[in-house]
Amino acid sequence: MNAAVVTPSAIETAALRSDRFRLEREEDWKRLETIVTRMEKGRLRGISDEDLLALPGLYRTVASSLSIARETSLDAATLAYLEALVQRAWFVVYGPRSSLWEWLRGFLGGGWSAAVRAIWLDVLIALAVMTAGAVVGWLLVSHDPEWYFALVGKEMAGDRVPGASAKALHDTLFGAPEKDGLSIFAAQLFSNNAQVSILAFALGFAFGVPSLLLLVHNLAVLGAMAWVYHQVGLTLDFAGWIAVHGTTELFAILLAGAAGLHIGRAVAFPGNRPVLQATAEAGRRAALVMTGVVLMLVVAALLEGFARQLVNETFGRFAIGGFMLLLWSTYFFAFRGNAGPRPVKHRDASA
Template sequence: MGSDRVNATVTTPSAIESAALRSDRFRLEREADWKRLETIVSRMEKGRLRGISDEDLLALPGLYRTVASSLSIARETSLDAATLAYLESLVQRAWFVVYGPRSSLWEWLRGYLGGGWSVAVRAIWLDILIALAVMVAGAAVGWILVSHDPEWYFSLVGREMAGQRVPGASAEVLRGTLFGQSRQDGMSVFAAQLFSNNAQVSILAFALGFAFGVPSLLLLVQNLASLGAMAWVYHQVGLTLDFAGWIAVHGTTELFAILLAGASGLHIGRAFAFPGDRPVLQAASEAGRRAALVMTGVVLMLVVAALLEGFARQLVDETFGRFAIGGFMLTMWSAYFFAFRGDSSGGTDRS
C-alpha cells in the first residue's frame, strides 16, 4: 500500500505536466486563427469595416467554423479553464458578426417606415380593392336594411353602443351627440367602445384569413353594415354631412386600418385557395410574411386613430374642421402607400 502512495505521488506531477504541454501545443497549433478571427471581429464590432481586407472578409465564415471546432475539441479534452473561457467568448462574438442580425431595431423601423410598409401594402393591391368593394357593399346593406325595417338597427349596432342614436330620435337629440360633447364622459365611453370594436375587427379579419378569406370578408360586411345603419339614422333628420364629418376625423385612419387588415386576411386566404405553381404551404408562408408586415403598420394606424378619436374629434367641434383633419389623414395615408416609394429595406417580401 505504501508503494501505491509513492507511485501516486510520483505520477501526479507528470500527469499535470502532460496536460499542460497538451494544452500549450493545442493553443500554439491554432492560436494564429484565433487571433486573426479576434482581430476581424473587434474591428467589425467597432464599425471599422474599411480596415478589413477582402481576404479577411472572405475568410471570416471559415475562421468562425475553425474556432468553433477548436472550442468543441477543448471541451472534450478538458483543456484549461482560461482557454475554454477565451474560446467561448470569441465564438459567441463571432456568431453575432457572422450570423447575427444585420441591423438594430431602430434601423429596421426606419427602413420599414421609410418604404418597407408601403411596398408590402402595394403588394396586396388586388386584395385591397376586393376588401374596399366589400366594405362599401356592407355599408350599403346596413343602410338598406334599416331603411326598410328600423328593427334591424339594433341587430346591427346594438342597444348599448347606440345610446341616443336610435331610429326616431329627434334632430336636436342627434345633433347633441355630434357637437358640444368635449366635456362629457359619455362621448369618451362611446369613442372607447368604437375603437375597441374596430381593433377587434381588424385583428380577427387578419387572424381568420386562413379560412380562404371568407371570415375576413364577412367581418368587414358586418362592421360596415353597422356604420351604414347609423348613417341612415342621421340622414333621416338631415345630419348626414355632420355625421360624416364626425366619423371622418378618426374614420379615415381607422377604416383604412380595417381595410388593410381585411385585405391582409384575404391575401392569406387567396394563397391557400389559389397557390398557383407553388406548393400550398409555400404560397401561404410568403403571403403570411407579406400580410404580417402590413398588419404591423395597422397597429400603428389604430393607435393614431385612437388619439384622433380621443382628442381631435373632441377639440374640433365643427364639421368643416373635422373634414379638414380627416381629409388630411386620408391624403397622407394614400400618398404614403401608393405614391411614396422610398427605401424598401424594411424586410418586405417582393415575391
C-alpha cells in the first residue's frame, strides 16, 4: 500500500486557500471579537447601537465560518481561533443576563406567586379532588376497617390501627419519639408526600389524570388515619399534629398536583394554539410553580423535624400550622410584588 505523498505545491495551495478564506472574513471576526471583549469586561457604554444590533448576525457568520473551516480542513490555528471566538460569543448572545441572586429576588418577589395565581383554576380543581380523597378515605375505613391497611399499609401504620386504645394512639401524638417511633413515621410521611408531589407534576402530561389519582390516594390515606383517631376522641389532637407541617406540606402537594393538571389541560385543550406551543407555555409556568414546591417541601421538613418535636401540645401546633397557612395564602393570593415572573433572561439571537 503506497502512502500519499504531500508535495510542496499541495502545502502551498492549502496555505493560500487558508489565507484567502481568512482575508475574506477576518473583518467580521475582528468586529465580533471586539464586541465580545468589551461585553465581557462590562464596557457596554462603549458599544454602539449598530454593533449591538449586528451582534446576532455576526455570531451566525462566525459560526458558519467555523463550520466551513472544519469541513475544508483549514489550518489548525484558524480553527482554534474560530472555536474560541464562537464559544465566547455564544455566552454573550445566549448566556444569562441576570445573576442567581437577581433571579431569586424576582422569583420570591412576585414571580412564584404570579405563576400560582395563573393556574388558579387548576388549584381549585386539585383542592376539590384532595378534599374528596380525604372524605373517601374516611368513609371507606368507617364502613370496613380492612380498607385501612389497603390504603395506609402495615409498615407505615405501626401502632396507628383501627381498634387501638386511646392511650396507645395518644402516645403516638404526644409520646417520646424514641419510644413510639414518631420520628420514623414522620420521615416516612414526608418521603411519601415528596414523592407524590414530584409524580403528580411529572405525570401531568397524561391529561392530568394520574396527577388527580395521586392526590385522591394520598388524601385518602390522611382521611383513613383521621378516622382512626376520631374513634377514640383524638380528632383535634391528630389535626394539630398534622397541622404543624401539614399546612405547608399539603399546600405543596396541592400546588404540585395543580401544576401537573395545568400541563394536562394544555395537552387536552390547547385552544387556538398548536398543542406543542400550548404545552410548552404551560410547562414553563408549571415548572416555576414546582420550583417553589421544592422550597415548601424543605420548609415542611424543617417544621416536621423540629417544630413538631419541640411543641408538644395541640394549641401550639395549631398556632404554628395556622400561621404557616396564613403566610402561604397571603403570599400566593394577596401579595403582588413584581408585575410577574422574572425568569433568567436570554438575548434573542434572531433580533
